[in-house]
Every structure is written in C-alpha cells, then in structure tokens.
Amino acid sequence: MQYYSLNRQSPAVGFKEAAIRGQAPDKGLYFPESIPVFEKSFIDNIEAFSKEEIAFNVISPYVGDAIREADLRRIVSETVNFDIPLVRINENISTLELFHGPTLAFKDVGARFMSRCLGYFSKSISEKVVVLVATSGDTGGAVAHGFYDVPGVEVVILYPSGKVSSVQEKQLTTLGKNIRALEVNGSFDDCQKLVKQAFADTSLTEQLFLTSANSINVARWLPQQFYYLFAWQQWVDKSNPPVISVPSGNFGNICAGLLAHVSGMPVQHFIAACNANAVVPEFLKTGEYQPKPAVATISNAMDVGDPSNFVRVLELFNQELGPLKNVLTSYSVSDVETKKTIREVYSSYGYLPDPHGAVGYKALQQYLQEHPGNKGFFLETAHPVKFYDVVEPVIHSNIPLPDAVRGVMHLPKHSVQIDKNYEELKAQLLLLKQEVER
Ligand SMILES: *Cc1c(COP(=O)(O)O)cnc(C)c1O
Numbered sequence: 170m171q172y173y174s175l176n177r178q179s180p181a182v183g184f185k186e187a188a189i190r191g192q193a194p195d196k197g198l199y200f201p202e203s204i205p206v207f208e209k210s211f212i213d214n215i216e217a218f219s220k221e222e223i224a225f226n227v228i229s230p231y232v233g234d235a236i237r238e239a240d241l242r243r244i245v246s247e248t249v250n251f252d253i254p255l256v257r258i259n260e261n262i263s264t265l266e267l268f269h270g271p272t273l274a275f276k277d278v279g280a281r282f283m284s285r286c287l288g289y290f291s292k293s294i295s296e297k298v299v300v301l302v303a304t305s306g307d308t309g310g311a312v313a314h315g316f317y318d319v320p321g322v323e324v325v326i327l328y329p330s331g332k333v334s335s336v337q338e339k340q341l342t343t344l345g346k347n348i349r350a351l352e353v354n355g356s357f358d359d360c361q362k363l364v365k366q367a368f369a370d371t372s373l374t375e376q377l378f379l380t381s382a383n384s385i386n387v388a389r390w391l392p393q394q395f396y397y398l399f400a401w402q403q404w405v406d407k408s409n410p411p412v413i414s415v416p417s418g419n420f421g422n423i424c425a426g427l428l429a430h431v432s433g434m435p436v437q438h439f440i441a442a443c444n445a446n447a448v449v450p451e452f453l454k455t456g457e458y459q460p461k462p463a464v465a466t467i468s469n470a471m472d473v474g475d476p477s478n479f480v481r482v483l484e485l486f487n488q489e490l491g492p493l494k495n496v497l498t499s500y501s502v503s504d505v506e507t508k509k510t511i512r513e514v515y516s517s518y519g520y521l522p523d524p525h526g527a528v529g530y531k532a533l534q535q536y537l538q539e540h541p542g543n544k545g546f547f548l549e550t551a552h553p554v555k556f557y558d559v560v561e562p563v564i565h566s567n568i569p570l571p572d573a574v575r576g577v578m579h580l581p582k583h584s585v586q587i588d589k590n591y592e593e594l595k596a597q598l599l600l601l602k603q604e605v606e607r
Contacts, residue, residue: 170233172199172387175480184235188286188388189298191381192368198385198477200484205230207433215402220253221246223402224395227429228282231391236289244289245392248282253396255403255546258520261537262530263546265400268523271573272340273552274470275422276311278396279389284315284322286388287380291321294378297605299598300324301367302382303360305418306333306470307551310340312382313348323605324348324382325598327360330586332469336555336574343580351597355589358463358474366591373595377602384421385477393425394432400546401434410435412545414533416525417441417499418471420449420478422548427485427496437543439497442532444468447501449479456490467504467559468524470551500532507531508563515564523553523560 172187176197182190187199211218211226218226224245232241251269258264270277291298298321302312309326316324326341330352333341342350353360364381367373384390397413404411413436415423423441430436441449444466452458460475486493502510510527514520522530529547537543553560554568561567570578587593 170231171202173202174198175200175484184232184387185290188283188386189290189294189380191383191386196365196369198481199387200481201231201387204428204431204485209433212401212433212435215398218402220249220395220399223398224249224392227394227398228392231387236286240289244282244285245395247285248278248392249395251277253399255400256520258514258518261544262533263544264520264522264526264530264549265396265546266549267396268549268552270311272307272310272314273555273571273573274307274311275393275396275548275550276307277314279384279393279421280308280311280315280382282392283382283386283388284312284319287316287322288319291319294321296378298322298378298380299601300382301327301364301379301598303327303357303364304333304341305329305357305472306337307555308383309333309350310337313341313344316382317344317348318346322347323601325351325601327351327353327363327594329357329360330354332356332465332472334469334556334558336557336578338582339577339580342582342584343577345583349601350584351594352584352586353589354586356463356465357472359589361477363589363591363594367594367598370591370595373598377598383477384419390421390425390478390481391428393422394429397426397429397434406544407435409544410437412436412438412440412533412536412540412543414440414442414529414536414545414547416468416471416529416548416550417443417449418446418473418476420476420482422550424478424481424485427482430496431485436496437545438536438540440529440532440536441497441499442529442547443499443501444471444507444528445501445503446472446474448474448476450499450501453494453497453499467507467556468528470525471528498536500535502528502531511560511563521553521560521564521568522549523551523556525550526553
C-alpha cells in the first residue's frame with residue numbers, strides 16, 4: 170500500500186515510511202491510495218474468525234510487505250490481547266467497552282500497535298527515534314505505556330497543565346526511563362501547535378529523528394478499525410446493522426470506523442458525538458468549517474477546536490458533503506446534559522458511563538428518538554474511574570480503583586513545566602539529545 174499526502178506536495182510513501190514520519194514533509198496527513206474491500210465471506214461469517222484473525226485480515230493490506238507476516242501476526246495479537254465486549258444497556262442501546270487495556274482507554278489499541286511497529290522498524294535505524302506527542306489526556310498514558318522501555322525510542326509527551334484528570338496525569342508522568350512529560354501552560358491545541366512547529370523546524374529535525382504518535386499517524390489510526398469489526402462480530406441482529414455513536418475529539422476514532430464501513434462493514438449510520446467543541450456539528454449544518462479555540466469541558470479528551478483527522482473523513486467521501494451526510498450525523502452535548510446522562514444511565518440501568526461515553530450515549534439516544542426502529546451502540550472510550558473527579562460527585566458515591574490505577578496514584582509525578590512558546594520546547598528537545606548521546 171502507498172500513502173499520499175493530503176496536501177499533495179510530497180511524494181507517496183509505503184507503510185513503514187508513513188509510520189516513521191507520522192506526517193508528510195508538506196505537513197499533510199497520509200492517506201491510503203486505495204481502500205481495501207473486505208471479502209463478503211469475511212463479513213458474512215465473521216463469527217468464525219478469532220479476534221487475531223480479524224485484526225490481521227483488516228490490517229495486512231495496509232501494511233503490505235513492510236512487516237514480515239509472522240511479526241505482523243504477533244504485533245496484532247499483542248495489540249488486541251484484552252477484552253472488548255459489546256454490553257447491552259437497554260432494549261435499544263449497547264456499549265462497546267474499549268477500556269479493558271492497560272491504561273483504561275481505547276487509545277491503548279492504536280498505541281500498542283504503533284509502538285510495536287516502530288519498535289520493529291527502529292531496529293533498522295541507527296539513531297534514537299524521538300516520539301513527540303501532544304495529549305488531551307488519554308493519548309499520553311497509552312503512548313507512554315506502549316513505548317515504555319522500548320529500546321532505541323525516547324518519548325516526549327506534551328500535556329496542558331491542569332486540564333487533564335489526576336489519573337491521566339499520573340499515568341503519563343510516573344513511568345520514567347525513556348518517557349518524559351512536558352507540562353505546558355496552555356490548552357491541548359497549544360500543545361498540538363508546538364508539536365507541529367517542531368516537525369516543521371528543519372534546524373531541529375536535522376539533528377533529531379522525530380516522529381509523531383498522535384492519531385494522525387497511520388499506525389495509530391488504521392488499527393482502530395479492529396474493534397468496529399469485533400462489535401460487528403458480537404452484533405446479534407445482522408439484518409438490522411447498528412447505529413454507531415463515537416465520542417469524538419480529534420476524529421481519528423470515528424474516521425477508522427468510517428473507513429471500515431467504506432471497506433464493507435455494515436453500519437446503519439454513524440454519529441459523531443461531540444461536547445461543547447462543536448466545529449463538526451456546525452460544519453454539517455452550515456457547510457462551513459470554522460476551527461475555534463478549544464473550550465474546556467468535563468469530557469476533556471474531546472476538547473479539540475480544530476480536529477486534525479477531519480480532513481481524512483472528507484477525503485473518504487471525496488470531499489462531498491451530500492454522501493457524507495447520508496452516513497454521518499453529529500451532535501453537540503453540553504456538560505449539563507452529560508452529567509444528567511451519567512446520573513440517569515446509572516440510576517435506570519445500573520451502568521456507569523464515563524463523561525465521554527455519556528456524550529456518546531446522549532447523542533445516540535437523540536438519534537434513535539428521531540429515527541425509530543433502529544438500534545445501536547456507543548463506544549465507551551474510557552473507564553469512568555479515569556474521571557472520578559467528575560463522576561463521583563455526580564453519582565454521590567465512590568468508584569473503586571482498579572489495580573492498574575491504584576498502583577500509579579502513589580507514585581511521584583515527574584514533569585517539566587514550559588510556556589506555550591516554541592523556543593522552550595526546542596530547548597528541551599536539544600537537552601534530551603545531549604542526554605541520550607552521553
Ligand atoms: C481521545 C479520546 C476521545 C476522542 O477520540 P478522537 O479519536 O480524538 O476523536 C474520546 N474519548 C476518550 C476517553 C479519549 O481518550
């Protein structure tokens with residue numbers, strides 16, 4: 170498979186180069202030159218396949234011969250080695266629980282796949298590879314965990330100071346070794362901007378082998394298709410495909426679902442469930458894409474004012490709004506509604522969604538009310554305990570800490586504070602270069 174840049178100024182590259190670069194030299198996102206089509210027998214008989222086989226079938230056309238088959242099979246099985254159950258909440262609504270991985274959020278899937286691919290590729294690179302990543306909360310922990318102690322790789326995570334939950338902050342600041350956290354006095358968009366500036370700074374990239382682990386990286390984006398097919402495998406009424414509601418921020422997750430659908434996975438309709446950051450709901454209403462500064466909400470991992478993967482969504486639909494609107498609806502859900510939803514779902518069905526999942530639930534409920542006769546599921550993108558600061562006061566009770574979290578909460582935080590100023594980031598990266606060369 171070849172990948173072209175959506176800015177169309179840089180040459181197309183194979184999977185290895187797209188994964189290592191993250192972003193094309195012209196700053197465009199990489200996009201596959203052709204969209205593979207699933208075999209009908211694969212979709213019709215999906216129950217007959219194991220999770221590992223499903224994942225391998227989905228990803229192998231995208232990887233091509235960049236990774237040996239036996240290694241790719243090992244990588245996908247390590248990527249999906251935790252439960253991803255579809256859980257029924259009520260008559261019409263189920264949830265796909267994506268939080269059973271090591272950092273309790275769906276980003277474990279993409280991060281585990283990507284870190285293993287880069288670990289595989291870094292053996293043929295003599296320099297240290299520096300993974301530079303901005304996080305709105307969950308990416309940091311997933312990437313840190315995925316790359317922890319991977320030889321030949323250093324990780325630098327930028328996160329907005331005071332705007333991630335306490336569990337998230339612990340997960341990305343307590344590992345040490347090859348993982349470093351920079352606490353930025355600014356928003357997630359500021360962090361993302363700093364990362365982009367670093368990639369564009371040739372005086373830096375000539376000295377440091379930089380790569381990105383944000384959801385723009387094809388090695389994070391593409392494996393997110395896996396669990397949509399796991400859901401299809403568990404979907405009972407195959408004659409009435411699901412409406413799928415995806416809590417969305419940077420739009421990587423939903424773009425992977427749309428890709429699986431374009432490849433032939435049956436889906437009734439997609440819903441991009443957003444919080445107050447409503448650039449996409451506005452776009453679908455007015456046809457005008459107007460990025461805005463992000464506003465802080467209780468579903469902080471979706472506080473994105475200019476979602477970077479949305480250009481890929483448009484490309485999937487050949488930049489045509491009509492066909493896109495046939496498949497995709499988007500709602501904006503306020504913090505007040507989100508809290509109300511957490512309370513209602515918990516008291517009515519005994520199910521406790523996290524704030525992101527609650528946005529997904531609310532948007533799905535609204536769509537199903539407007540389109541009776543359908544059923545669907547929302548993606549539960551994180552475990553509610555990651556956001557206990559928000560959830561516990563809403564339900565007036567405590568959420569027991571899973572072992573994975575209890576361990577990190579006592580560890581000391583290690584981070585370096587910087588202002589949202591590119592020169593400060595650059596100085597930190599050059600310092601890192603000196604340290605790893607010593
Ligand atoms: C990252 C994240 C999202 C948003 O996913 P995108 O792929 O950026 O749209 C939603 N929920 C949680 C819990 C997340 O961590």
